[in-house]
Amino acid sequence: MTGQALLEGESHHEGTTVTLSGVSDGVTTDAQGRFTFDNVPTGTHTVAAHRSNYEQAGATLEVQPGQTTSVDLSLRRRQEALVLEAPALTVQRGHLKLTGSGFGEARGASRVSIGGVDAEDYLSWSDTEVVVRVPGSLAPGEQEVVVTPGVDWKPTATASLRVLRQRTLAHAANWGIGVLPDNTVTVWGSAGSLNDVTPAPAGLSDVVSVGAGMAFAVALQADGTVVKWGGPDPVPVPSGLSDVVDISANGVLLLALKRDGTVVAIGAETAPQTHVPEGLQDVVAVSAGAYHGMALKADGTLTAWGQDVFDLLAVPADLDDAVAIANTSSSALALRADGTAAVWGFGAAYYDLALTPDLGDVVDVAGGEHHYMALRSNGTVVAWGNGAFGQTTLPAGLTDVAAVAGQAFNKSLALRRNGTIAAWGDTTSAWSLPPPGLVLRVPAR
Template sequence: MRIKSIAAALAIVGALSLGTPFPLSGAQAEPASAKGWSSIAVGASHSLAVKNDGTVWQWGEIAIYSGAEEGETVLSALVPEQVSGLTDVIAVAGGQIHSLALREDGTVWSWGGNHDGELGDGTDKSRTVPAQVAGLTDVVAIEADWIRSFAVKKDGTVWGWGGFYYRDSEGTVRNASVPTQLNGLSDVVSISSGYGSFVALKKDGTVWQYLEQLTQIPNVVNMVQVAVGSQYTYGLDTDGTVWYWGSNGEGMSNGVSMADGSAARKLEGATGVAAIQASAGGPLLLKKDGTVWASGTNAGGQLGNGSFQSSDTLVRVTGLKKMTKIAAHGIGFRSMAIRADGTLWSWGAPYLGDGTKWNGKIPVAIASYPNETIEQDPYFVEVNGSYLRMDQPPISQDGRILVPLRAIFEAMGATVEWNSAASTITAEKGSLTIRLTVGEKTAWVNGQKLAIDVPPAIVNNSALVPVRFISESLGAKTDWDASSKTVIIVSGE
């Protein structure tokens, strides 16, 4: 019997070898697309995350203002709860009491509080169910702050709605309760806002601030990302350094902070940075080596270093490695990050998402499905520059690292055949044929006998083999990074 699915073949291996009932248990049968997280956002008192299947989940506390005559309702969740009606979402944004979602088709959806028109439907009626923001298409980026919402379109124009005022073509100052194009902004790729400040990053790397009028931030060039905090705005340079300048909306005039009128300057210690965000306390940085760093005030524990003490210099967030995304917001004291294996980590001010409502001084893992087991310090596998997301991570056994055969062979384009009579797995890739027998320390590669340090191990219905076997059988180069516990495999092709 030929099985094209590697996952199916190895599931059968596990069932036959261990006597495990078939099908798998509920936790193991969780669809792969529903495991792990792909995008995150932080609001004032709530958080948002997108799963790999494109669904949206939220937790924390959201005050829903239903209008003066209807009062206020507080929605509270200690663990992620799915937001109904949203699929195919690629990005989210959180404000004080409202939320935005960007779908793959370029449409924007909103829900939550609406007392200043931040939902963009022309009313002040709040709602818990998402609805599409009319008039917006081809959107590539979204942003939200206290009571405002923004969107960047594919053509580089910026649209805003909610609690901000603009001057229309007749010179009348109006409140925008539906999406309204912000005059003067073009060629924009991303935006950031908070505490009254709003900045736009253009394709040419310049940064522009939109308050009473549009103003370019002087001496700030070559930026690839911007993040507004409570006191400063941060910009990521193409060379991996970070610049900052005054951004307090209170006392701001023509892009210059009256509280801090000094010119943009480099953030000390910020080198090799891959992404930036900012909380109400200060910057949050993701470095190219996968570590996360923060500085500033630490009122909610958002520095993640095990204390509530503030720091004028960058400190490393405890326990985080191989991170790929970070999230924070200038209106809150909470931070989040996604690891290369798709796991989500949260720390700082209340409602972290782990079932508690207190501040967290170090990151905690947020499960993507019930009873998910998340390792604090796992092994990783990198194949041709990409990290593998695996149901079963590598393990250490008798001084050797065992890696999941299924995930490795899938990543390298092999197919698998299971022979139930002989209890063998045959993998084929081009002219290469590999045969393994469960429980035996011998493999056959194109008919040639190859000794294995330890036999294939069945762990949680996955077959694991020694790292050395991958390199010797597939002709790949295999390295070991002990500092990050990462197996690095480079295909011979």
């Protein structure tokens, strides 16, 4: 059987897939749209031509013994506009699911870009759903998603979302966890529990972010699932939890931020900090505390919940321009858009945490036991608060920092741009420090 499948409005017709009932393998057309099926069984057959962004064309025909049957097909353009819906949030290197209609049955020459960076890893493609991996080189912040169809007669579609930064280094009092360049995890030190955090679960891979609770470890995988381990009696991740784009762990609490801006808290049912306020939405960042949880919303306001200790729930009434959040064991901090900070709770005054240094050009904040660190865009760090162990005295020449990690008790940790870790403060227990020569994945800034 021979035939020709022509594309409406085109002069080149190669690449259309043609299938024939009763024949297992399809064929593709050449530049003139021609195709051939050899050794077709006699009888009635249905032939169909498929191509993204075109209506399917088909015909029913009879194949006679010893004869060549011919058919001509014409594929009309699908005129409906491409409809694109993007989630509110995604994360560097995470899977981004785009929904809508008119993407085309197969990707073909279509492409997706995020913040002007073309996606390279396409995980699935259908007419109503596309899944790509967010480029790891993409800077965090508000970005535009563009879907460009593989045909020049169909307009592009755009949507906006917020890209969150990976957390590739986390620490607790006596142990830490990091994401390696191959996207597996490494754990050092000891949580001292009956069911320790080492080793990491076998087969854990494609990790984008990690967190460290008092005696449990947690990893966020690129597909939006969460893996939690440690003990001695860990509260499991809820069955079916998915679409997670960020995690924050502290004490017994784990907060999971989902791509739709809602929050899931994981911990003991009796702990008030595990009960997220009803109706909380439009969240863009979370910070777990020892006694409370905090959520930063897209409008710059803050919600805090949990145990009413250390006045941590007394969020300043005029706080409506926050861009980043962190906490110590007895205080909370919100970085404002103008480079100042609001600090509240018992520790704000007791440990002089409210006496903030110049926080202009700060892009990240983290809290230790009784001190804070702030990272500037030029890679320098400032630290303030309780410095009894030297945790606020920065090492000389520390000017190439990519991220700061909190909750390391009386020490401070910073991830350099070359993937190595700087640690200072109470570093007397060598077994609790990152191993010499350790190199972690460095998130783009």
